[in-house]
Amino acid sequence: NAGVTQTPKFQVLKTGQSMTLQCAQDMNHNSMYWYRQDPGMGLRLIYYSASEGTTDKGEVPNGYNVSRLNKREFSLRLESAAPSQTSVYFCASGRATYEQYFGPGTRLTVT
Amino acid sequence: AQSVTQPDIHITVSEGASLELRCNYSYGATPYLFWYVQSPGQGLQLLLKYFSGDTLVQGIKGFEAEFKRSQSSFNLRKPSVHWSDAAEYFCAVVSADKLIFGTGTRLQVFP
Numbered sequence: 001n002a003g004v005t006q007t008p009k010f011q012v013l014k015t016g017q018s019m020t021l022q023c024a025q026d027m028n029h030n031s032m033y034w035y036r037q038d039p040g041m042g043l044r045l046i047y048y049s050a051s052e053g054t055t056d057k058g059e060v061p062n063g064y065n066v067s068r069l070n071k072r073e074f075s076l077r078l079e080s081a082a083p084s085q086t087s088v089y090f091c092a093s094g095r096a097t098y099e100q101y102f103g104p105g106t107r108l109t110v111t
Numbered sequence: 112a113q114s115v116t117q118p119d120i121h122i123t124v125s126e127g128a129s130l131e132l133r134c135n136y137s138y139g140a141t142p143y144l145f146w147y148v149q150s151p152g153q154g155l156q157l158l159l160k161y162f163s164g165d166t167l168v169q170g171i172k173g174f175e176a177e178f179k180r181s182q183s184s185f186n187l188r189k190p191s192v193h194w195s196d197a198a199e200y201f202c203a204v205v206s207a208d209k210l211i212f213g214t215g216t217r218l219q220v221f222p
Contacts, residue, residue: 042212097208098143102154
């Protein structure tokens with residue numbers, strides 16, 4: 001039981017490049033989330049998916065898109081990366097908002 | 112909407128000393144409150160949660176937290192800190208069916 005896995009662990013992009021962050025969970029959870037963590041700001045919700053086939057914006061969705069590929073997988077895409085998107089990205093899954101399990105994170109640097 | 116405030120950005124304690132990390136929540140109905148811990152380079156792990164009932168909540172790793180409605184607080188405590196407790200600690204609250212995090216408190220432990 002791997003829990004929540006994220007790939008890649010580290011990534012460096014140039015401004016304007018695109019990339020997709022992958023997240024998968026093996027706990028049969030309906031809900032999945034993407035957060036970003038910046039120094040002094042805690043974690044902020046980017047997008048979430050309450051169930052397979054649905055996605056909704058969180059607090060900071062601009063510049064991102066998501067896909068809930070199936071019940072297990074929830075990807076986050078940066079179409080045109082900007083330095084302001086330098087951050088640590090966490091995926092989480094859970095049966096409900098009040099029960100979330102977090103992945104190990106992806107550290108992204110945009111130069 | 113509910114929010115949480117962690118007034119201490121950084122706390123330093125000696126190993127074996129007691130610990131209290133502060134968390135204040137904004138006004139509202141009885142909140143769903145959480146404490147998470149993030150070890151360096153890791154994802155977030157749930158320490159404990161409060162939904163209702165007994166206001167003193169026991170968590171993992173010897174941590175406890177007390178919900179005090181009169182003070183709008185949910186402070187995290189540990190009677191004797193170990194060097195392995197050095198990490199960042201986040202308080203969180205459910206608001207509008209989303210998990211809202213505080214800005215975190217970094218704990219440093221001296222031998």
